[in-house]
Amino acid sequence: MHNNSSSHFTSFDGSTLYYQHWASSQNSQPKKAIVLFHRGHEHSGRVAHLVDELNFPEFDFFAWDARGHGHSPGARGDAPSFSACVKDIQYFMQHIEQHYAISSENIAIIAQSVGAVLAATWVHDYAPKLRALCLAAPAFDIKLYVPFAEIGLRAFSKIKTNFFIQSYVKAKMLTHDHARSSSYDQDPLIARAISARVLLGLYDASKRIVQDAYHLYVPTQVLSSGRDFVVFQKPQKQFYERLPHPKKEFHVLEGFYHDTLGELDRDIALQKIHRFIQQCFDEPYQAPQLLNADKIGLSCAVAETLSTPFPAHSIKNKIWQQIKANLKFASRFSTGIKIGEDTGYDSGSTLDFVYRNQPESTQLLGKIIDQQYLNAIGWRGIRIRKQHIEQLLIKYIEKLRQQQHAIHIMDIAAGHGRYILNTISQLPERPSSILLRDYSALNVTAGQKLIHNLELEDIAQFIQADAFDQASLAATTPQPTIVVVSGLYELFNENAQILKSLEGIYQAMQHGGYLIYTGQIWHPQQEFIARALTSHRAGSAWVMRLRAQAEMDALVEHVGFKKVDQCIDEFGIFTVSVAQKLE
Template identity: 45%
Template sequence: QIAVNVLLDLHDTATRLLADAGAIHTPTLMLGAGKDWVVSLCAQREFFNKLSSSVKQMSVFPNAYHAIFQEKNRHAIVRQVRDFIIERFAQPPDAPSFLHADQIGYTRDEYQRLNQPGSVKFAVARAGLKAAGRLSNGVDLGWRNGFDSGLSLDYVYKNQPRGRTPVGRLIDKSYLNSIGWRGIRQRKAHLEKSLKSAIERTHRKGCPVRILDIAAGPGRYVIETLRTCPEIPVSAILRDYKQENIDAARALAQEFELDNVKVEQGDAFDRLSLASIQPHATIGIVSGLYELFSSNEAVLNSLAGLAEAIEPGGYLIYTNQPWHPQMEFIGRVLRNREGRPWIMRRRTTAEMDQLVRASGFEKIDMEVDQWGMFTVSIARRVFSLNNRAC
């Protein structure tokens, strides 16, 4: 017997895999069984058709059952698998470039669709959520400042339902418990874990620990992490372009009595401004920023600035959103910090990692939540023989 929770997780994962099959570019051989009463052959065909792989094959064996490799006459099945594997190893691997995935590709197509008018049900949902904002503090904050704003994220991090009435607090609790915000809180935990790991690695190498967060918002995950390692000398520069976030970060640093945190205004996409920061950081952070911008050119420009701001051998901690089950709801109902529809273009993990690699970093670690929505990665700044590694 299989536990119900395991079956539910399998169903959710299979649904996500089917919906996001376009992210797969690996050569793929699929084998289907005509008498399989466990797995839907229709779903298998849908998955196969959505694959972005340039090399893909699907064969259906009409008289085979679910345990296809346990069939009595399985020699034809095994032979096909063997031939496919031998053929793949006989050819050089195909390594597609995703640097222009913002201009062509299935996430770009999805982004374009979200920019088209939606159905009436989303207008109704928007009206309902605006009404809820009169009672729920979190929803009200989202409508006033943008659901993607630093202040909104800080409210989600705190995870303390508040409202004008008991009903308002109940609405706020439901809002904070949505799958997206649960994923965001898990991302925060992964950020803190990754940052602490980078601090300890840098300290063990005998290098000064200098942190630079180029879009820190209120800076909660950095400031709370610094409190957990008081024995290590650390300095941090927290930058943001919005004054309200700068004020919130300064207040939080003062509340925690941290005098090693400097908060300043700055544009995360200004390459020259980032490159001019002195002294150079040994740990750079960009969290929750690139997910808000579709253009890869803008991201590459920002990463180039970070590459110049981080010492060779230093670390970059970056986030990504390869998947979200509520992309359409978010884009058609919620508003961003600029008062516009909060429409995002997802980046596959392969795309984001290529952007980072093209900017002079080598990925060494990654964390991801149980729903596969948000990743937190660590990359090392590549150094040449002319550079001394930190």
């Protein structure tokens, strides 16, 4: 038996979202939980029947009302973005872990339709240590039935920022269970519309997650409804085929409509889910082994392929050589592209131009090129990454102050140091010390000038130093309480090199201090960057090996840190995470 109650949790933007909790009457240790995520348009009450039907008396159950649904706030069917809903999951799961003392290793997720896409995106982007993931009829591609509907929605969304689309789905298209379809029609909490920004965000996230499912390291079961009038089955199969975990299953439930877990014969689906979850909990949790992902696996293979030039006389080589020539030509007019060509597109000078976010060319053509360049999705993501670093820096400075810790900040590869120094200069109380380091004399000179301009010379210094020199980092004085590593590890392939840097940081840092580190888990322009853009390293090609968030976290935790926080941009490219030194 389970005791039901309802409550609220506070999400990242201060919104309080509603959820239900069914507490197990059994006092099993460690505590275990199943978290349920409802379909689009619905709410937690529509999945409440699963608590008894799944027959897991030893588990606590949780189910939320997504923002804009059920008893949670917001316009019905709307949210600030699809990625905001994914971040809501992160805060919901943190709330469960902290408030109910249930660790993520002892949690399984069951999610359906749009809820399944939200859950899969969260697992991919935030890399939780989750025991099992069961996805029923994931809505990776919705059947809109109107030709060119998605194209039309995107075009209209440029004219009108946000608008709502009424669902065409009738209850009889969802389930053969007449009582359930009747209750759907009569339920006043059903949100029958969905906002364009959430729907288009769903499409974008779905394409990314299906494409990059190789980096989702959780035992996963996919249940596909055989007669689904709402979503397509093909991307569900593609997603499943790309999953890397050996414990994975794909089931087609013949004759089932879209409401897989609310179908008349849902016992067939629930028995499969019960068996899968039970088996996952019968064995101890095992974290994915990713420390050698730089030497074997998909990301290694892709980077290796992109590092290999095409044959000199091939058509592909000629195309890329022409693109590189076009960039050289554009650098005659564009300040931004000239900086990239001269110092590398991954250099501190390039990043400083991107952060300034203003066309700086003197000629009209150059200004137009600058603007297009700055609007590239990667640079937009970089600027959001900067905002996230600044937000987390302020947040954890405040945490340390509350704990009566002195604030000693170090950035081991600061570029020009603009985001650190600008943030610090706006604080009501200055930190005790700031140490900025960078390999480039050019960056050090520019950073020292910025320190002077901001009148921070009494607390800040900028030195030329190697971010991978473990001994140099470990000898840092005073011992830092916050260390920032931004945009550095993404530029280097070898994990052994990263581990040396992290070891040095860990040895230097005071107990209770925080590491703020960035990751690049996906990029829609990975091949363009590798084939056309040059790196700061002697003009070589800028070949990025994308690290899954799970891999980046594994490196950080291997040296002794514990991850405590994370942000990601709405495009799913750049993450900013926080880990703490607890021992």
